[in-house]
Amino acid sequence: MSEMIVPGTYIDVRAEGLISAGGVATGVVAVVGTARSGPVGTPITLSGFSQARELFGLPDKYSIPEDGSNPLTLVRSLQLAYANGASTVVAVRVASPRAASASYALKDPAGNTLAVLTAATPGTWGNDIQISVSQARTPARIVGEKQTASFAQLGYHSVLPNQQNRIQVLRGDTRRVDNFNLVYRFVARDEAVAKNGGGSYQLANPKVSTVASINSIVVLDGNGSPVRAYGANPPSGVTAGTILYDLAATPALNEIRINPNTSELAFAATQAPAAGQSVVATYAVDHADPAPGEILITVWNGDIDFHAGEAPRAVAGDVLTASYLVEAADSVEVSLTHSQLKESYVVPDGRSLTALAAQSKLVRAVADAGHGSGKPAPDVAAYFGTGSNVGGANGADAGEDEYAGGLEAISNRVVNLVVLGGQDARGMGSVLVGHLKSTEETDLERIGVIGAPGVEIADFLGHSVAEGRLVIVGPGIRNPDGSTLPPAYTAAAVAGLIAAQSVQTSLTNKAINLPGIAVEANRGQQAQLIERNVLTIVSRQGLRVLKGITSEGVGQPFSAIPTRRIVDYAKYGVRSAANPYIGRLNNSRVRAALKATLDAFLTGMVEDEALTGYMLDVTATRAQEIAGQVNVVMTIQPTFSIDFIRVVMTLQ
Incomplete structure (x- = not known):
């Protein structure tokens, strides 16, 4: 409320009259089950079946x-x-x-493990990941390498001089960022002298820098074949002579002198x-x-040198x-392929692969503590899970504990x-009922749909x-090839059918999208199934729901699915409409x-024919x-559907 000190007009806005009930979800389906890929125990709202x-x-x-024994x-x-109308679906994989x-252990030429690559999620899908390692054709890019001590050498070499290369220093005492121009001691390769x-x-x-492991001179004949070689890495079959750098030395047989000042x-x-x-x-x-x-x-060893006074200082907290x-x-190129998805990483060692693979959709990588800085061996083509590597498994034998989770x-x-x-009512019915009761206590009411046993x-x-x-x-599903599925899968179809209907719509006599039913119930059996509170699919001008009932029992308050919904x-x-009033004044105006x-919410239900009155x-x-x-005292009258039509026919 405004404090009236300066003369003027003061307006107090009371917005309670604009509060309305929010939207209420009615067809959100959650499906819990086993699968060959995907995160375990994580609810995922799907955009569709694709x-x-x-x-x-x-599915298998x-x-x-x-x-061998537990279908996914x-x-x-x-x-x-989805085939029966579900649109908003939450899926939870259990295992x-x-x-x-x-997994796959990436090794160096000596057989040491550099990094272990593991499929992103459990399951046999990971056994289909193909890995190939080949000599890189493009340079590897190291991004964001950080150093807080020493500052004497980059983590990788040979460094390729390039305008993309960047080094900056964050001064810990002043928080100033210094960017440097980069110059190089580099290697001239295969120069025609x-x-x-x-x-x-x-x-x-x-x-010329005196580096015995790099400097090499080769004399070739007119056909390009080596005649003599000096220094490092002589061609096959040629004995290397010696390179001299002393200007006072006179080259003897199999020696060559390089003038370090004039080259x-x-x-x-x-x-x-x-x-x-x-x-x-x-x-x-x-x-x-x-x-x-x-x-x-x-470039050949990654050493970095600064101008006097410009080197970072660890004691100052420089980075x-x-x-x-x-x-x-x-470097090598590591390629991972699964179905239509391919990922490629150009890396010098196992540690850099681990860093890049953090963004992978296929794998997670962990570098080996002892050998992770080694270069992977090229010419590798294999599948995950082969040899001594761990094979993927689905965990399809999930039980009560996993489904409860x-x-x-x-x-x-x-x-x-x-x-x-x-799952069926005999094996998992109590688990599902326990969940339904506990969520009702927390104002998150829901209905469970499960297959009949046997x-x-x-x-x-x-x-x-x-x-x-x-x-x-019940019953189960018969596929066109004659194979059958148990009633648990009919339950999934029924859940989709319920989700597609408004809350007041009965499932009785509604057509359902199934290829066929495994068991045909005769009229007497249909009556028994209704009495035993089994929602049954029957063949009657197509496949239809016999009666849309819960398992509570005939004559009970919530024996009809629409009443419960x-x-x-x-x-x-009502909660959506009432919650915005919490914390407001408790007076006649706000009430x-x-x-x-x-009233507005309940009137809407009457207009939608979910209620006949209230x-x-x-x-x-x-x-x-x-x-x-x-x-808040409320009496509502739910709408009921026609289950039977009684006809009295008088003949004259």
Whole structure:
């Protein structure tokens, strides 16, 4: 409220009259089951069945399960739910402790493990990941390498001089960021050495650096075959001579001198290249000390040198960050392929692969503590899970504990219908009922749909569950090829059918999208199934629901599915309408606004034919006002559907 000190007009806005009930979800289906891929125990709201297949993989053949005895349940159930009208679906994959992620140990040429790559999620899908390692054709890029001590050497080499390379230093004491120009001691490779004006061979770059492991000179004949070699890495079959750097030395047989100041070459008198011969050189090129604002990088070992006074200091908390290229010759390309998805990483070692693979959709990588800095061996092509590597397993034998964990994962979500893929009332009925009761206590009411036990009518009649929030479904499904599925999968189809209907619509006599039913119930058996509270699919001008009932029992308040859904819808709506009033004034004006909001919601239900009528009163005594309480007394009359038509026919 405004404080009136300065003269003027003060307006107090009371917005209670604008409060309305929010939208209420009525067809959110949650399906819990086993799959060959995808995260375990994580609820995922799907965009459609195509995403379900992409994320959780295709189901195995029911009669020939991948593990030999436990068919996968999740995707098969999702397919039936979507096929019968489900649109908003939450999927939860569960797996037994036997579930495993396929892996592959990346090794160096000596057989040491550099990194272990593991499929991103457990399951046999990981066994289909193909890995190939080949010599890189492009340089590897190191991004964001950080150093807080030493500051003497980059983590990788040989560094490829490139304009993309960047090094910056964050000064810990001033928080200033210094960016440097980069200069290089580099390697000139396979240079065709030309003669200078004096007729001597002279390298193109002055200031040759004395690096015995790099510097190499080869004399070739007219056909390009080596005649003599000096220094490092001589061609096969050629004995290397010696490179001299002392200007006072005179080259003897099998010796060559490089003038370190002019890069001019001097051969032994009897070994100067003859007519038609040529000279090729690979050598390290030196560079002057770095000027202010420069960093000198030695490409062959990664050493970094700063101008005097510009080097970072560990004691000051300085941080060096470097991004640079590593030559292709010192890198490999690791490719991972699964179905249509391919990922490629150009890396110099196992540690860098681990960093890059953090963004992978296929794998997770862990570098080996002892050998992770080694270069992977090239010429590798293999599948995950082969040899001594761990094979993927689905954990398809998930039991009560795993399904209960999957239900717990959705216990705090707005869900209207719950399906336990592939499970029946005998094996998992109590688990599902426990979940339904616990979520009702937390104002997250929902209905469970589960298959009847067994495969025959007698088995269905033998169930022992009576619960107004649980629908038991039979019979099973017959596929066009003659194979059958148990009633658990019919339950998934029924859940999709319920989700597609408004809350007041009965499932009785509704057509359902199934290829066929495994068991045909005769009229007497149909009556028994109704009496035993089994929602039954029958063949009657197509496949239809015999009667849309819960397992509570004939004559009980919530024996009809629409009654249960209407009441749950009303509860969600009333909470949605009333919650915005919590914390507002408890006086007649606000209570009248609350009543008007509830009236609007309930009137909408009447107009939608979910209710035939209602009575509503919102009151509070003075004592209740003091206690912060409001009485909302509501009587609603749910709409009922026609289950029977009784005709009396008089003949004249």
